[in-house]
Amino acid sequence: MSLPRIAIDAMGGDEGVRVMIEGAALARRRHDRFKFLLVGDEDRIRAALEVHPNLRAASEILHAPDVVTGDEKPTQALRRAKTTSMGLAINAVKQGDAGAAVSAGNTGALMAMAKLALRTMPGIDRPALSALLPTLGDSDLVMLDLGANTECDERNLVQFAVMGAAYSRIATGRERPRVRLLNIGSEETKGTEDIQAAAAMLREAADKLSMAFDGFTEADKLGRGDVDVVVTDGFSGNIALKAVEGTARFVADLLRRSFASSLRSKFGFLISRPATELLKHHLDPNNHNGAVFLGLNGVVVKSHGSASALGVANAVALTARLLEENLTERIKADLARLGADNFRKSAKAAE
Template identity: 75%
Template sequence: MSLPRIAIDAMGGDEGVRVMVHGAAMARRRHDKFSFLLVGDEKRIAAALDEHPGMRAASEILHCDDVVGGDEKPSRAIRRAKTTSMGLAIQAVKSGDCGAAVSAGNTGALMAMGKLALRTMPGIDRPALAGLMPTLLEDDVVMLDLGANTDCDARNLVQFAIMGAAYSRIVTGKAAPRVRLLNIGTESIKGTDNLREASQRLGDATGLAMQFDGFIEADKINRGEVDVVVTDGFSGNIALKAIEGSARFVTDLLKAAFTSSIRSKVGFLVSRPATELLKHHLDPNNHNGGVFLGLNGVIVKSHGSANAQGVANAVDVTARLLEDDITDRITADLAEVSAEMRGTARHGDANGESEEEAAQ
């Protein structure tokens, strides 16, 4: 059976159609069994495809000249879901025409439209935004939630842990990823009531494909000591931006130091292989591709400023999620959790929600 094709919102992102098509073409070299639905301005997409004959043969264009603005409110974007490139890419997943959608557009709008169109999986109250970050070791660390849910209870955190572990098994190949909850300390008495309750539930659970190791502090996220870091979207987004800002600070500081004098410039030439490796490791394009986990379908968010390599990595993540069927993995893990732990799914999240609720 052929793999489902991937819908690409070709109009999203800062760099435009050419970079989105180029990135998808790069990813297809590693996943040549996939085909694509490119949504956006037909003339611009066709012009971009002229540079990638192999991609052209594997692609269909769905014309659309309406685009979700970068600062557009999710509530407004939802009402234009049937006319925008982002909305039509998501609709292609809902209809079953595509197995996944990739966009570099407005994150809030993407999340809102995805929730409303695809709904959450049975047993999941809220979807979470998961991303990959570099570590000192070979494997990246999965972190969630990165901003989709600012306020989370213990049950949400447990569900995030299950989804994050399923994602980590795909990207790392580990049968039982190490999972920890982000906290202000590693002691069991530290943190909020929700964190302590989530830790207790995960610690007591049996049959889950993960190693739950309690709490982790923010300064250990990138040390390679953990495979999945779980937190609420408020703390996760702050931690993510602090880590990204620190990476830029280090690279800018090194650049300033190496250009401060003739001796420094000579030192730079000697150490250039090491500094290039550091730059490559810290480049967000090499870890691009945030995944909205917990929906009845795969939606991947690319950085708006991603270059072609960054887009390629986002599409690569998407292809791997489809190849390994992330939805089935999460469903199987949820089945291992007792009904008492899951609780009864909230009526609004499980059975549908209004546009206003989805846009929050």
């Protein structure tokens, strides 16, 4: 059974067409059910497809004369949505010409375009940016929000928890993902009023939701593997994510320097190479590539701008899995169980 085709913004990312096409081709070789709508400069896309006949046979090209630049403001990009590869890829999802869109372009512009074109689903006030982080456990960690919303109230945090749990059930296979709120301490008395209120709401609604709410967690415990979903506002989430990424690069660079410091160290590297290769694989962001905009009436995935072809292929595979597992419908069903309308009214009444 073939999946709905995936719209690829072929012009996004640091290297644009070459990496995006190579990534899509790699994904297609792994999964021959994938079909694509490649959006961007038609001549450049056709040239890149010459060495990928398997992808060419499964793709249609949609010409886009313009490109959203990396430093372009979202408001500027919105004005050119009808002519840019990013805007036309998202519009293909809106029109039903594609089941999902993948872009490695400007994150702010992608969020603005996706939110305007696809709108947020009923019961969700704001979409959130979510990603998978590696852990010491058996599965990755779903974390949100990672920068879409710098300020969030308790209602937003509860909605993020519902969306993150639905995503985690697909990513980890757990029927009841373990969910926690990011806080400055694990004690029940810690945190802002919004975090405290969100925790109270999640405890009260625990029986209605397919999740196990476990209270709070701290940023230094993100990689332990004892939690499946971590919920926070976009300001704290973005800082935490970049701290994790920076620490991973620091460890990798430190090991590289240590092994190159002497002949004995180089010999030690040869002995320990299997372990270091495993560490490199675990920390490589290309193996966890693909941030998802949750809460929209459609699937939009953001690939890292510097992702390799492998990273793009993994983002495409993630997108296909979300389509296959009906992520959007799962979130809607969970919101219905929560009683989103009653929740929204009670939250407003409490203000």
